[in-house]
Amino acid sequence: MVIKLFNTMGRRKVVFRPLKDKKVGLYCCGPTVYDYPHIGNMKTYVNEDVLRRVLELNGYKVTHVMNVTDVGHLTSQADTGEDKVEMAARIKRTNAYEIARFFAEAFFKDCDLLNILRPTIIVKATDHISDMIEFIKKLEEKGYTYRIEGDGIYFDTSKFKAYGKLTGMNFKKLNKYLKAGARVDVVPGKKSITDFALWKFSPKDVKRQMEWDSPWGVGFPGWHIECSVMSMKYLGDTFDIHCGGVDHIPIHHSNEIAQSEAVTGKRFVKYWVHCEHVLVEGKKMSKSLGNYYTLKDVLDRGYTWREVRYLFISAHYRRQLNFTFEGLNAAKASVKRIIDFLKKLKQVEKGAGTKKFNSLLAKTKKEFLYAVNDDLNLPKALAIVFKFIAYVNKMIELRQLTGGDAEKAIKLILWFDNVLGLKLNDYLVEEVLPDEVRALIDSRERARQAKDFELADRIRETIREKYGIILEDTKDGTRWRRISR
Ligand SMILES: [Zn+2]
Structure with a gap:
């Protein structure tokens, strides 16, 4: 059965055809490690985890690469402001490397808690500075760069013909859009508002903790160059899927495409998959509104990781998820329904499986696979799961289900769990006390x-x-x- 994905490049749902047989190169923009991730961040990573699980369910071997941005991500999208990691170190009066280590650990702890599969390869920006310098040198040789004295080396976006193609807007329109939305401040010396820093010089008056020598002067890499360099180093010049949040489309990912394709002259990524944001109680999450939650905040209110994960997967990844405690309570009830069903199945008396039930299993399995393969339609897939549960519950009630049927039903639920990732098997093994x-x-x-x-x-x-x-x-x-x- 084919997998269909909505490709942001071209803005339509297309059949997924990997570059190489049954192998998939998948790159997901990782965290900037200066603070605890919030639930909006984690929702994106759960969505991406579902994508990987669906690919694996279809027999693909996925090489999943994720970066850890421990340098170069500035407080402003315009290459101005302070480096987020250095800022956290300054406020907390500690070392920038220590901040990065601490929050990277916190991030992966949250991923583990939500049963997000660990990437095959995790890479840190600070471990790839020389690769980035080499990459910028190539851009320089090809004439894509210019220098702003006392600031840094910039990418000249007007030289890259297809700049902004991911947004569906042409260069002129995108420039206008960014100006109107004030997504990017005007930096003195920048030729176009869309130009971005490849290498930033260390400020004269402040001593940075993270800085490196380069052919252009002491400084640090820009945030966008990190993802281009690290994705291509581990997945090749062209790879299959690049994921991230929708906010990355107009700037971060547009810049990645420009840099990478300017260097290689080849297509950078075949499929771009973007996840929508989370709203909390209908509003944009912000610390000042008091609707800002980390995973720990939610768990401290008595919810379990399964309920949080369930809530995240119950909405389509391309739809904004409105996070509410009412929604979490509904997720709680749904998770309980699945678990109660498994427990009930375990108690069904022995007996041989029936033919009639086999055909129900085959039909349900096919429907589920069709739904998840159709641009990860998890809401549809979950509806199929619950239709199955309701039907079989009725059979149990009418004493029509044999033990053999029940065993197969359990197997099917566990097969669904390859994608849902709710660790449902935990409810089937008898726990032994240490x-x-x-x-x-x-x-x-x-x-x-x-x-x-x-x-x-x-x-x-x-x-x-x-x-x-x-x-x-x-x-x-x-x-x-x-x-x-
Ligand atoms: Zn990135």
């Missing part, structure tokens, strides 16, 4: 019998903190459960 916890529970029981409740409480606290297991004393004895996150 020996040390078992011993602690026994000693707590002895303390309780000796009426040493203080010690019993301390042991209970230790078990919670160290092992993430909560004990509940019931009339039938002590029960335990894991804190679900």
Whole structure:
């Protein structure tokens, strides 16, 4: 079955045909590591994770590359302002490398929590400075660069004929659009508003922590050059899919295309896939509006990572997702429905599978695959999952489902989970308590019998903190459960 993707380049849904057999080169713009990611960032990464999972479900071998921007991303899109990582280091009075290390770790922790598959290759900008210098030298040789004294080396976008083709606007129109939207400030010395920095000189009055020698002077790379250089280094001059948020279309990705294609003369990327933003309670998320959430903020309110992930995948990636707690509650109910269904299936008495059920399984599987392959139509795919659940629940109620059928239904749900990524298998394996916890529970029981409740409480606290297991004393004895996150 073919996969269709909406290609931002050309703005239409097209059949996905990789450059090489069943191999896919996938590049996703990674985080700028100066702060904790917010839920809007994480929604994009979950969407991209679904894309990778769908490709893999279809038998493609995906090389997934992600950059970590630890230098060069300035507070303004116009190549002015402060480097975000250096700024965080200044405010927190610490080292810029330490800031980058800390927030990169925090980012990947959130990815792991949301069951986002780790990229095949993770690359840091600061590890590729010499590659970037070489790349800029090539642009210079080909006449695409100019120097702004005391500022940096710039890319002359007027020299790249197709500049801005990703936006669907021509050069003149895009210039007008950027001016009107004030997305880019005017920098003295820039020939066009669309021109961008390839190399920035270190400011004269401030000592930067991250700076390097270059043929043009001491400084640091621009943000856009990082993605061009690192994607091409690991995936080749032309590769299959480049992902990112929609905000990257007019500037960051347009600049990547200009630099890369100016150097190679070849097409940079075959398919551009862009994810829409998150609104919170219908508004743009911002710290000043008080509607700014990190993943931790949401989990601290008692929701689980599964519910957050479910909410993210339940909207189409090209639709704005309105994040509300009402929506999260609905996600919670949906996740519970799937889990309850699995538990019910496990209890169905033995018996051979039936032919009639096999055809239902085959039909449902095909429908699901068709939906996810149709530009990742997850809302449709989830509707198919729930239609299946409703139908089979009815069969269970009417005692029409055999044990063999139930086993196959479980398998199908787990097959769906290849794309959903909700770790549903966790609900099928009987959990065994680690020996040390078992011993602690026994000693707590002895303390309780000796009426040493203080010690019993301390042991209970230790078990919670160290092992993430909560004990509940019931009339039938002590029960335990894991804190679900
Ligand atoms: Zn990028």
